[in-house]
Amino acid sequence: xxxxxxxxxxxxxxxxxxxxxxxxxxxxxxxxxxxxxxxxxxxxxxxxxxxxxxxxxxxxxxxxxxxxxxxxxxxxxxxxxxxxxxxxxxxxxxxxxxxxxxxxxxxxxxxxxxxx
Numbered sequence: 001x002x003x004x005x006x007x008x009x010x011x012x013x014x015x016x017x018x019x020x021x022x023x024x025x026x027x028x029x030x031x032x033x034x035x036x037x038x039x040x041x042x043x044x045x046x047x048x049x050x051x052x053x054x055x056x057x058x059x060x061x062x063x064x065x066x067x068x069x070x071x072x073x074x075x076x077x078x079x080x081x082x083x084x085x086x087x088x089x090x091x092x093x094x095x096x097x098x099x100x101x102x103x104x105x106x107x108x109x110x111x112x113x114x115x116x
Contacts, residue, residue: 010041010089013057021089022061025053038064039087042110068116071096071105082113 010024024037028046034053036044038061047053069082071094086093091106092113105113 008035010037012089013054013061015058020062023057024089025050025057036061038115039089040092040105040110041090042092042113044115064115069094070114070116072112072114074109074112081116 008026008029010026012021013023013025014020015022021039023039023044024041026035026037027033028035031046033046033048034050035046036053036057038044044064045053045056047056065084065087069084071080071082073080080096082094082096084092084094085102090110091104092110093102093104094113095102
């Protein structure tokens, strides 16, 4: 039988001072904590409380987008260094290493992208 689980609904988190989207929250699936997600929805880190997750996103959510990321291809190939060119809810545009070509990642591909 096919697994019909639905993806979690991401709760947007905005900076209070200017309303900028800094990430999303969901309840952690197993431990009762809270999972912080980057702007495009990629999971970042689990926190014991909602307040800690909110604080993390408001202080570090956007800064993480500027750092180096790692992408693990579905074909089982080795991890690739990725730099985010653009991030929006549900999608990112990345460049791999020194390759000037940009690639858009959406859907399940976002789950293969993690901060390095």
